Amino acid sequence: MRGARDQRGIPEPVLLRIAELIEEQSGLALDDLQCRALDAAVVERMAALNMGEPWDYLALLRQVRSGELRVLIERIANGETAFFRNAPHFRALRDVVLPVLLTVARRVVFWSAGCATGEEAYSLAIACLEAGLPAVAPVMVLGTDINRSALAAAERGEYAGRHLANVGPELRERYFEPTPRGWRVNDTVRALVSWAPHNLLNTELPVPPESVDLLFCQNVTIYFRPETIRRVTERLATVLRPGGHFFPGFSEMPWCRAPGLELVSFGDCFAYRKQLPRSSGSVQDRPMKRRLAGGRALNAGEGSLQGSRRARLPQSVPEVPTAAAAESAHPAGSGSLESARQAASRGDLARALQEVSAALEADPMRPEAWELFGLLQRQAGRRDEAERGFRRQLYLAPESPLPHFHLATLFRERGQTNDARREYARAARILETLSPETQLAGVTADLLLRACRRFGLAGDTESESEGPS
The missing domain is CATH 3.40.50.150 (Vaccinia Virus protein VP39)
Known part of the structure; x- marks a missing residue:
């Protein structure tokens, strides 16, 4: 929390201590926006309990038997969910x-x-x-x-x-x-x-x-x-x-x-x-x-279940080929991204890299192929190659927040804190221009933006760097 708080709200020293209690109890580490919501929730709870002094409310929260801390956590915990999310x-x-x-x-x-x-x-x-x-x-x-x-x-x-x-x-x-x-x-x-x-x-x-x-x-x-x-x-x-x-x-x-x-x-x-x-x-x-x-996916009706129907997801969800179909349609080295993903799912990292490399040789202008290349190289522990993949993805898709997010993760693993913050900040600036409900790799832009703010302390860090970018 930064800056002076509205006099009608909760004094900042009290709010800081309440936020600490919440994190100790639930793990929720509140950012500035959530602390403003906490301020409003505390005011509401104090009014419901007919309490006038914030310090008295803090004392009540510290009384385990009162159960008030649990009530407050329930007020501020995000309950956003949906059927068949992701x-x-x-x-x-x-x-x-x-x-x-x-x-x-x-x-x-x-x-x-x-x-x-x-x-x-x-x-x-x-x-x-x-x-x-x-x-x-x-x-x-x-x-x-x-x-x-x-x-x-x-x-x-x-x-x-x-x-x-x-x-x-x-x-x-x-x-x-x-x-x-x-x-x-x-x-x-x-x-x-x-x-x-x-x-x-x-x-x-x-x-x-x-x-x-x-x-x-x-x-x-x-x-x-x-x-x-x-x-x-x-x-x-x-x-x-x-x-x-x-x-x-x-x-x-x-x-x-x-x-x-x-x-x-x-x-x-x-x-x-x-x-x-x-x-x-x-x-x-x-x-x-x-x-x-x-790596072979059983079809409905095989194995111990005869005549079962294949699991049907909402109609808006497109079909994905099974591993068996991917194998037959794309033999080793054919350069299919789908067969690369299927190979990775079976733990065959060598073949996955072979497939994605072949796909890039056939068409080096595919940002999604460079993204998969980077993810696979990161999984293999080759971080320099992973960085090369994510930077190529960024070159081909500069409007996407995902390569910045991947680079930030990579820099964080290397201990390059300032570089990671810079990339989180860049991803956040792009995400702020998108509708909160925009889907990006199975998650909303809003949640990805929160991740940038949470893990990268996204802000104006353009001038900071611990290495070449």
Whole structure:
């Protein structure tokens, strides 16, 4: 927070201490804009409690038994979510993750961490039903959030029509019931989902170690400091089964890393996968290992499920070729970006780089190819080559904020703090010209802008540099 505060608001020393309490309790590190919202929320709560002195309210927040700190956190925590948000992640779920799980004869667990009002958890359950997974294995989708009021809304499962903007007519008819105020998730979906309050800072987790097949934690840690993200991610990684997948939000990917997690590509998005043990493991997990090693995506009706329908996402989401289709259509060295992404998703980094290099040799003017080249080189630990790829992407697409964001991440990893800040600032200036709802690689411009401000302290840093740019 900077500068003097309006006399009608909360004195800055009090507000700073309240912000510190909130971060200690929830991990939320508030920026200037959020502190203004906090100021308004504190004024509102003091009026509701008929309190006149800000210092008295601060004392109340420090009383654990009062529960007031939890109430205040719920007032300022961002609950933005939507059904089938981040469409590339749900395509990866449909084309890769669910076909694997159809072959695994055991209970399947999905966890939506930071689920807010429940749209994401219900979306995961609908995807499971569309794939026919509950017909062959017990399924549990767990939704957790620090906000108990949001969880109560999630459990009710009632949403206004605008919340179903990404839900096509067929899915709406199959899994929702009309109500006077909008729509209600039907009992078939609700039966798969459980809810529980959980604070991501807690060391005690709501599920046992190595019990989760799929973890979504999206646009939650974007409000945390990097060190907090590291601690949270390391804890979350412990609950994933070997071969299980973790999907953070797009802007959170660079920081949500932990020992035992490897970066994988799913066509038009990335995720982390829990590394498989060298030994073969249990018989029931072997189909998953064969799928991850071989790269062939099962089609509906194969394996243990006969005649199932392929998971259908909202109609606005385009189809993505399966790994098998990509293999047959693009033999090694043909230079297909899709086959490069599929190779990366199987862990075959050498072939992925071979494919993207061939694509660039055929057409060096494709910014998306240079972006993939940079991401793959970064994954391989060749940061100089990664920087070359992102700079070529920037040259070909100077109006895009993404190459600046990638460069900032790279500089941050190198410890070039000022260079990272400069690139975050450049990305932020472009993002500020876009509509907040503009989609960029599966995330809104608004959330990407918040990431720039959070991790880069985006501002006027053009004159600062620790190295050549």
